[in-house]
Amino acid sequence: MGISKTEAASALADIESTTGRGRLLKTYQVGGPILMVWGLVWAAGYTAMGVLPPERWGLAWLILDAIGIAASLLLGRRGDKAAAKAGQGWKVGAAIVAIMAFMAATYVVFRPTSVEPAIVYPGLMTGLVYAGAGIAFAPRYLWIGAAIFVASLVGFFFFQPWLAFWMAAVGGGGLFVGGLWLRRA
Amino acid sequence: MAELDELIHQPLRLKIMAALHAERDADPVEFSRLKAVTQATDGNLGSHLTTLEKAGYVAIAKDFVGKKPRTRVALTPAGRKAFRRHVDYLRAVVEGVDGD
Numbered sequence: 681m682g683i684s685k686t687e688a689a690s691a692l693a694d695i696e697s698t699t700g701r702g703r704l705l706k707t708y709q710v711g712g713p714i715l716m717v718w719g720l721v722w723a724a725g726y727t728a729m730g731v732l733p734p735e736r737w738g739l740a741w742l743i744l745d746a747i748g749i750a751a752s753l754l755l756g757r758r759g760d761k762a763a764a765k766a767g768q769g770w771k772v773g774a775a776i777v778a779i780m781a782f783m784a785a786t787y788v789v790f791r792p793t794s795v796e797p798a799i800v801y802p803g804l805m806t807g808l809v810y811a812g813a814g815i816a817f818a819p820r821y822l823w824i825g826a827a828i829f830v831a832s833l834v835g836f837f838f839f840q841p842w843l844a845f846w847m848a849a850v851g852g853g854g855l856f857v858g859g860l861w862l863r864r865a
Numbered sequence: 866m867a868e869l870d871e872l873i874h875q876p877l878r879l880k881i882m883a884a885l886h887a888e889r890d891a892d893p894v895e896f897s898r899l900k901a902v903t904q905a906t907d908g909n910l911g912s913h914l915t916t917l918e919k920a921g922y923v924a925i926a927k928d929f930v931g932k933k934p935r936t937r938v939a940l941t942p943a944g945r946k947a948f949r950r951h952v953d954y955l956r957a958v959v960e961g962v963d964g965d
């Protein structure tokens with residue numbers, strides 16, 4: 681028994697869409713725990729900014745970012761063994777390092793004159809990156825990015841006296857909850 | 866030569882095979898994840914998995930994580946071969962090598 685060209689094309693389209701949905705869900709399940717780690721890193725880092733003198737902020741973030749990158753690489757490798765086997769795991773680390781280098785360069789070039797823009801900038805940047813990823817391939821990241829972006833702006837305009845703690849609670853908490861949402865996809 | 870595999874060609878079984886084939890280099894796929902990917906109901910997915918298992922196309926492993934039962938599914942080498950042959954057949958039909 682044979683089948684028509686239309687039926688065969690429809691079956692191939694079904695295979696393609698199933699494979700795509702599988703890839704997307706995998707992206708969420710691997711990305712969820714990584715996002716949760718960064719939520720904790722943010723919460724700790726911004727809390728440190730709220731309680732420590734400014735000269736110690738750099739060291740605090742350096743340590744926390746190193747922990748975040750190491751945990752992301754580990755979780756990425758564990759979560760997507762096929763990608764790790766294919767040598768794709770380094771891309772996660774490279775993307776994080778590239779984003780951080782861009783942010784550091786922006787600080788150096790624009791030199792914020794007060795502390796508030798420096799505090800809120802990572803939130804805006806992270807929101808942009810996640811929104812971009814969401815538009816490009818994984819829609820849930822768009823909502824997470826938009827939430828972080830808006831929360832950062834709200835903090836900047838309405839909660840400046842407590843901005844570091846706002847970013848710790850809303851930014852860090854938002855990333856953590858977003859990670860949970862991805863993991864359950 | 867590539868040929869139609871009527872067992873795989875059923876729409877949900879085709880999706881199951883496609884989802885498992887995409888994960889061929891990874892660990893076996895959990896039932897809940899397979900359900901999300903194929904968008905099937907528990908009962909429907911279970912009955913089609915049994916059909917595929919009887920044909921020797923998938924291997925089903927049941928165990929416990931703590932007290933929670935877990936069902937994991939993977940393609941067998943025969944299933945992988947059959948799926949590839951079926952996809953080759955579909956491509957051949959679309960490209961006009963076979964079929965109408």
